Amino acid sequence: MLLFTDEGFIIRRFPFGEGDVVLVVFSKNHGKLRLVAKGVRKISSRRSGHLTLFNQVEFQARQGNELSIISEVRTLNSYDALKSDTDVSRYVYYLAELLDVFTQEEEKHYSLYKQLLTALELLSNTQSAADAYSVVENFEIVLLKEMGFWSDDVQGRELQGEQGKRSEYLKSYIQSLTGKRINSLRVL
Helix, strand or coil, X not given: CCEEEEEEEEEEEEEECCCEEEEEEEECCCEEEEEEECCCCCCCCCCXXXXXXXXXXXXXXXXXCCCEEEEEEEEEECCHHHHHCHHHHXXXXXXXXXXXXXXXXXXXXXXXXXXXXXXXXXXXXXXXXXXXXXXXXXXXXXXXXXXXXXCCCCHHXXXXXXXXXXXXXXXXXXXXXXXXXXXXXXXX
């Protein structure tokens, strides 16, 4: 079995079996990955604290037939400031959902990973909702460019004007591209 080491940001987490969890991790070198963390739902698990939603972690995993299995994990950044502020955490949920919807598994996006870390750092230091939204708007545009859905000639013209209309345009454009509802938009 092949072992690999990477770092990533946990964008989704859901139960799997009795004591296991499936994590969706947006990683630096492998893109979006689905990983199984065995036994982390048990009270005695030493790894469960590291595998919390929105943690940046360094992990070692063993490739399985369908899902890779995490064997080692260490927290690099827990982003406690983002998690404790409900206003800012809404934006983090939105960024995580965008990454999950727009990226394919095992498709590397190093520049997008770096942009995510920058956005998280800026969000943890924002003082106002307007500042937070401009960070999110910038991330949306970078994501759309990286995925090939953005042209400054076409969509860039639509962003001229007041903040509210730009925001509306971006959200409706993203919804039209995905073909499904972005759940976290309801709380933004």
